[in-house]
Amino acid sequence: MTRNADSPKARARKLHARQGTALPTVRRPLEASAKPGAHAITAPSAPAKPATATSTLSLREPFVVSAAEAGLPLDRALRAKLDGASWGSVRRLIETGKVRVGGDRVLEPTRPLAAGESVELALNARRPSSEGLPASTIVYADSQVVVVEKPSGISSVPFEPNERGTLDELVLRLLVERDGARKTPLGIVHRLDKETSGLLVFARTLTAKRALKNQFRFHTVKRRYWAVALGDVKAQTLQSRLVQDRGDGLRGSTENPGLGRDATTHVRVVEALRDATLVECQLETGRTHQIRIHLAEAGHPLVGERVYIKGYAGQPIAAPRVMLHAFELGFEHPANGRPLHFASKMPADMQALIAELKA
Numbered sequence: 149m150t151r152n153a154d155s156p157k158a159r160a161r162k163l164h165a166r167q168g169t170a171l172p173t174v175r176r177p178l179e180a181s182a183k184p185g186a187h188a189i190t191a192p193s194a195p196a197k198p199a200t201a202t203s204t205l206s207l208r209e210p211f212v213v214s215a216a217e218a219g220l221p222l223d224r225a226l227r228a229k230l231d232g233a234s235w236g237s238v239r240r241l242i243e244t245g246k247v248r249v250g251g252d253r254v255l256e257p258t259r260p261l262a263a264g265e266s267v268e269l270a271l272n273a274r275r276p277s278s279e280g281l282p283a284s285t286i287v288y289a290d291s292q293v294v295v296v297e298k299p300s301g302i303s304s305v306p307f308e309p310n311e312r313g314t315l316d317e318l319v320l321r322l323l324v325e326r327d328g329a330r331k332t333p334l335g336i337v338h339r340l341d342k343e344t345s346g347l348l349v350f351a352r353t354l355t356a357k358r359a360l361k362n363q364f365r366f367h368t369v370k371r372r373y374w375a376v377a378l379g380d381v382k383a384q385t386l387q388s389r390l391v392q393d394r395g396d397g398l399r400g401s402t403e404n405p406g407l408g409r410d411a412t413t414h415v416r417v418v419e420a421l422r423d424a425t426l427v428e429c430q431l432e433t434g435r436t437h438q439i440r441i442h443l444a445e446a447g448h449p450l451v452g453e454r455v456y457i458k459g460y461a462g463q464p465i466a467a468p469r470v471m472l473h474a475f476e477l478g479f480e481h482p483a484n485g486r487p488l489h490f491a492s493k494m495p496a497d498m499q500a501l502i503a504e505l506k507a
Contacts, residue, residue: 210268213261221497222249223257223468226267235468239301245273257468258300258497281318283326287347287490292356292483294319294334295349295490300469300497304339304348316350337361338369338434343452346373346474347492351482359482364434370478373429373439374418374494376471376501377448378462381425386413386442390435398455399437401445411435413442421505424451424465439472451501465505471498 207229217225226247227238239257241247247254250265253273261267281299288295296319298304303314316334323329335351337360351357363369389408394400402408412432419426425448429439437456443449444456452467478489 207269210266213263213265213267215263217261218263219496219503220261220500221258221468222247222254222261222267224497224500225261227468229267235466239468241269243301246271248273256299258495260496260500281322283322285319286322286326287492288488289323289327290352292352292481293349293360293488294323294352295347295477295488297492298340298345298348298474300343300345300495303342305336315348319350335360338364339436340474341437341440341470341472343469344373344472344474345495347477347490348474349477349479356482360479363479363482367432368480369434370476370489371431371434371474372476373431374473374475374498375427375429375439375443376421376451376467376498376505377425377427377443378423378451378460378465379425379448380420381415381417381427381443381446381448383417384415384446386415386446387411388442388445390438390441396458398458400441400456409433409435411438411442413439415443419502421502422507423463424505426502440470465501467501468497471501473498 207226211229213220213225222242223235223238226242227233227235230238242257243255245253245255246269248268248270249259249261253270285296285299286294287297296315298315302318303311305316306312306314316336320329320331320334324331332352335354335357337349337351337357340346340348349360351360360369388401388411389405390399390411391402391408392399394402401411410433414430414432416428416430417425418428427443429443431438435441440450440453440456444453444460447460449457449460449464451465451471452469453464454470457464473492473495475492475494476490478487480486481488
């Protein structure tokens, strides 16, 4: 066997070891990048630039709502004052109790403002100790079902095991506080996207859950939505088979008849707006993101859309959320078969956007 000779560096180590001296340290220049998977060593950073409104979200003095700003949702008016702030950062300020209107803390981002009200930031204010919903959230409740008005920004049900503050949890808390109800989990029979607002029903017994699920399965539940979509939308019926991955990681339609599930959306024009259209959508089926996908694939993404907008040739319109509201819900009572019908008003943020697009 041939033995490999020591490398020059190894011989130097042995020599210094015999002499009792240390191997000289070679300092290499700091590099700006590293190989994949390695930790980069970087030189000390330059002094930070002064913070902008986006990072500090500071409002030195309270502002008074003008006549022109009256009726605007709080988040829209506040964002206009905080130049460069994102919708998400403004909404977080409100939802964590950092904004006061007329001296009172307001936690609802879409709360409409009145002329003459003062709005101020209280960045040192403590976060609310517990989340809650107003009593008006509950539209109807009996021993079998509860119908609620879901605000935007709250998940209908948890998607993670430890997720808290979801609609089902908050509604149950309201029922316990209001009626002394038992803390029996509510039955999930359908969902609304986190950013979608409007009417939603929960079951309160296993029998009611089964009956309502059958009504949804056989498409006898009446559901209508208002949506503000980009461009000049025409009345039409949109039908396709929706799959979880259309090829780019997003939900969408497929031409393969053996894949996906049937989805049908009836679209009626309510009003033409500037570069957008207010439409009414009636569902025959209730697939995940159905309205958003169908209108986007028809060339008309919803205003505020951030997912299903790839390839849209027009100019997007800024909005704090996806402009979609479930305004009508009708079904048969699961215990006695009595028809139940509920209607909801258009939320303030949608009203403000439409008024802006009419001007």
